[in-house]
Amino acid sequence: MSSLRPFCLTSWLAVPAAAALLLLTPASHAQTPAAQPAPAPAQSPDPAPAAPSQTTVAARSSEPRGVTSRAIDKVKEVAKSAADIFSRVPCLPPKGGSKAMGSLPHVASKLVAGQPVVIVAFGSSSTAGFGASSPEFNYPNRLAAQLRRHYPTADITVVNAGVGGEDAPEMMKRLQTQVIDMHPDLVIWQVGTNAVLRNLDPSDTAKLVEDGISRIQAAGGTDIVLVDPQYSPAVNQRKESAGKMIKLLGNVAELRHVGIFPRFEVMRDWHENQSIPVESFVIADGLHMNDWGYACFAQLLGDDIIRSVGQIKLGVNVPADVRTYRPM
Numbered sequence: 001m002s003s004l005r006p007f008c009l010t011s012w013l014a015v016p017a018a019a020a021l022l023l024l025t026p027a028s029h030a031q032t033p034a035a036q037p038a039p040a041p042a043q044s045p046d047p048a049p050a051a052p053s054q055t056t057v058a059a060r061s062s063e064p065r066g067v068t069s070r071a072i073d074k075v076k077e078v079a080k081s082a083a084d085i086f087s088r089v090p091c092l093p094p095k096g097g098s099k100a101m102g103s104l105p106h107v108a109s110k111l112v113a114g115q116p117v118v119i120v121a122f123g124s125s126s127t128a129g130f131g132a133s134s135p136e137f138n139y140p141n142r143l144a145a146q147l148r149r150h151y152p153t154a155d156i157t158v159v160n161a162g163v164g165g166e167d168a169p170e171m172m173k174r175l176q177t178q179v180i181d182m183h184p185d186l187v188i189w190q191v192g193t194n195a196v197l198r199n200l201d202p203s204d205t206a207k208l209v210e211d212g213i214s215r216i217q218a219a220g221g222t223d224i225v226l227v228d229p230q231y232s233p234a235v236n237q238r239k240e241s242a243g244k245m246i247k248l249l250g251n252v253a254e255l256r257h258v259g260i261f262p263r264f265e266v267m268r269d270w271h272e273n274q275s276i277p278v279e280s281f282v283i284a285d286g287l288h289m290n291d292w293g294y295a296c297f298a299q300l301l302g303d304d305i306i307r308s309v310g311q312i313k314l315g316v317n318v319p320a321d322v323r324t325y326r327p328m
Contacts, residue, residue, distance in 0.1 A: 089276060091296035093303075094269035104223040104259065104305060107186040108312040116155040119143070120179050122171065123190030126230065127162025131288030138162075139289075142298035150306055159184075167194035168208035175212050180219050187216055188261075188301070190227035192245045193287075196238050206248035213256045225259035225301075226252070231267035233278065233286035261301060267293070 110117045121127050121140040129138025144158035161178045163170070168191055179187055189212070195205045209226070216222055228246045229235050235242050246264050253260035270276045281293035289297065 085292055085295050086299075089280060089292060091299045092274060093300060094266055095273045103311070104186060104225070104308040105312070106221055106223045107305060108309040110185050111151055111154055111309050112312050114154070117157070117186075118182060118184045119156070119158045119186045119188065120182050120184040121158060121160050121162060121188045121190070122175075122179050123162045123188075123227065124166045124171075124194055125162065125164035125288060126193065126227075127160060127188075127190050128164050129160070129162070129294065130164055131283040131285075131290050132294055133291050137291045137294060139294040139298040139301070142295050143302050146298060146302035147305065150302075162190070165194060167191060167198070167200070168205045168212070172208055172212055175215060180216060183219075184222055186223045186225070186305075188225045188227060189213075190263075192249055193229040193235060196229055196235060196241045196245050197287075199238070199241065202241060202244040202248050205245065206252050209249065210252045210256060213252065213258055217256070223259070224256075225261055227261045227263050229264055230282075230287070230289065231264045231271065232282045232288075235264075235287070263297065266297070266300065270296070 107117055107119065119140075121143070125131075127138070127140065129135060129140075132138045135141065138160065140158045140160040140162070144156060147156050147158075148154065159182060161174075163174075171189075171191065189209070191209055192202075192205055195202065213224055216224060226249050228249045229242055242264070246262075250260055250262075252258075267281065270281055271278055281289055281296070283290045
């Protein structure tokens with residue numbers, strides 16, 4: 001079981017040199033031997049040793065500054081790259097998609113009132129961020145950054161409760177401690193992909209998810225959005241099972257009056273309607289999203305949260321039992 005990782009927005013300029021250097025680790029994860037501390041100088045019988053030359057002092061002082069400066073510059077480059085991720089391939093909503101806006105009344109009301117907002121991203125490796133080049137680029141951190149840019153004075157916490165390899169049976173075991181006990185305003189529950197890959201009965205998964213939603217709702221004060229499997233080669237190889245899973249999760253969302261982010265349809269639209277190659281949003285394993293995929297997923301998710309807040313501000317009365325969540 002992994003520990004929860006709340007996202008904390010930190011200025012890139014404030015990243016310590018040591019942390020910055022960690023971001024420079026190559027994708028192969030090759031380990032760099034740790035620097036060994038310099039041995040202590042031998043004690044001299046002379047109580048007043050000669051002062052080091054100016055050249056020696058300059059060499060000692062300039063080297064750390066140079067390393068730190070280069071590390072910070074590199075972090076700035078990574079940050080700029082993250083900000084410009086849509087410059088070549090824009091993140092667009094599905095063509096011809098539903099225009100109906102869902103309702104997220106609890107998180108929207110909290111933001112309007114200026115109260116702290118807690119969002120729990122619950123799921124498996126797609127939530128943990130496998131495939132992203134850096135933890136900063138997984139979807140929960142992207143979502144947190146987007147919301148904080150839009151609401152700079154808001155106190156927003158996004159907790160990443162994703163554990164790779166899990167599906168509904170394992171997630172239910174930690175639902176209480178890692179979701180309900182956090183008293184979240186919004187739970188984004190990504191589920192179903194690993195069940196499809198394991199050839200588990202989609203009906204069993206749907207039943208567990210429905211039970212989990214009931215437990216979250218019984219605690220009160222929480223919006224819920226389900227996220228169905230991703231459109232990717234590995235999932236598409238089990239097309240029949242994936243189709244059943246997607247349909248059943250949609251039925252559960254409708255039955256329990258919660259939102260659903262139709263990730264499969266959104267990603268299929270990227271490829272089939274927007275002509276984006278699959279390898280542009282899925283990594284080489286044919287399953288997990290890459291930086292662009294996570295970024296666009298988070299962007300569409302964040303857009304609808306922001307739109308829901310706008311409805312609350314304008315006094316639009318969205319019935320509590322109408323929360324079908326569809327990206328525009």
